[in-house]
Amino acid sequence: MAAVGMKIGALAGRSGLPVKTLRYYEDLGLLPAVGRSEGGYRLFAEESLRRLGFIRRLKTLGLSLEEIQNCLAVHDAGELPCDDIAIQLGRQIERIDGQISELIQLRTELQQLLAGWQSDPVRSSTVICPNLQV
Amino acid sequence: MAAVGMKIGALAGRSGLPVKTLRYYEDLGLLPAVGRSEGGYRLFAEESLRRLGFIRRLKTLGLSLEEIQNCLAVHDAGELPCDDIAIQLGRQIERIDGQISELIQLRTELQQLLAGWQSDPVRSSTVICPNLQV
DNA sequence: TTAAACTCTCCTTGTAGGTGGAGAGTCAAG
DNA sequence: CTTGACTCTCCACCTACAAGGAGAGTTTAA
Structure with a gap:
């Protein structure tokens, strides 16, 4: 074993x-x-x-370790946490919905940017290239 | 003016x-x-x-200010950044897609949890209620 | 024209989320 | 049974992202 x-x-x-x-x-x-x-x-x-x-x-997703604690507390409880946690969890779900919306919006913005210059590959490089290691 | x-x-x-x-x-x-x-x-x-x-x-979305800098650099350039940035941006979009998937998964998990105990509101409170101020 | 409110720079402090190292104990292979 | 790898606790330090405050200059409204 x-x-x-x-x-x-x-x-x-x-x-x-x-x-x-x-x-x-x-x-x-x-x-x-x-x-x-x-x-x-x-x-x-x-x-x-x-x-x-x-x-x-x-x-x-940008949650702090403390927020993650709370999620895990719910997760661990499996069921029947107190009302506060229920409210908490509801807010977390709303927050997630908001983030999904924002992500979709952001994705659109970035992709437009990407599409924008790909359709116009003039003076192709060395124009802007700052510090990057994302 | x-x-x-x-x-x-x-x-x-x-x-x-x-x-x-x-x-x-x-x-x-x-x-x-x-x-x-x-x-x-x-x-x-x-x-x-x-x-x-x-x-x-x-x-x-959890990006650092430095990462945001890079996104803004692209945003400000409007077009024709160098290849590195293009690659960068592509990764960012992939990352966003990944995050959206994870958010949806997470949302499902949380909602199942929420639904789970709401259908069984036994011994309703004071069982688990740790530190919370998210 | 002067007092209150606003802003400036510079420096210190604070919080979150770790990371590094000292000094000591534990474990596994030879 | 010893040596090297692993782990322990404790404490100091680090980076990112600010917030607080001193001391001085600027603006605005009475």
């Missing part, structure tokens, strides 16, 4: 996140360990990988 | 952003002023409001 859990280095390797960050998340309560080994090593479940994916997803 | 531009306080009032933040953005080059008054006061165009909207939109 390999059900005991993996150590932090293994989780780091599989998730792509640095060990430091995982410890940081665990300290914040974002990423609970299933327990500790005899020697005091954190042990994580497979589930942690899925959880990190969820966190990553929410992070790229 | 009121075409001279508004002072920073007016822009703050109309955009809802603090004066400090506007100065910060201007210092970074994110929000160019049309110029300075005789007394050295920054003067902003109406356009700045639209620009701040664009910035806000990108910010809520």
Whole structure:
């Protein structure tokens, strides 16, 4: 039975996140360990990988770790959280709808820009090329 | 002719952003002023409001100010940036598509959660109610 | 023409989200 | 049973994105 859990280095390797960050998340309560080994090593479940994916997803959407906490609290509860959380969750969904709208608008803007100059490839390069490593 | 531009306080009032933040953005080059008054006061165009909207939109999508800079550089150029920027922009659009997908997925997850407990309003409150002020 | 409100620059501070390193304990392979 | 890799805690430091405040100059309305 390999059900005991993996150590932090293994989780780091599989998730792509640095060990430091995982410890940081665990300290914040974002990423609970299933327990500790005899020697005091954190042990994580497979589930942690899925959880990190969820966190990553929410992070790229611009949520703070604290907001992600709240989402995860709901997620972990599975059901019957208090009213505050329900309201909270409703707002989060509205926020998501707003973001989707904005993303679509932004996508249109960027694509128009892209289309705009592709139809006119004059004086093609070296005109504008500032710092970029997005 | 009121075409001279508004002072920073007016822009703050109309955009809802603090004066400090506007100065910060201007210092970074994110929000160019049309110029300075005789007394050295920054003067902003109406356009700045639209620009701040664009910035806000990108910010809520989790882009850093530096990334926003790059988008604005493209935006300002209007056309013919160098190849790097074109590639950059293409990636940004892909990223947006990815984000839209993730948002939709997330929305579904949250809504299922919401629906789940609303159909079973047992032991309604005080069970879970951690720190929340999102 | 002067007081209040606004703005300037420059410098410090604060918060979020990590990152680095010291010093010590634990584990696995040889 | 020792050596090297891994992990622990604790504390300092870092970057991004501002917010606070001092001290001085500018504008405007009474």
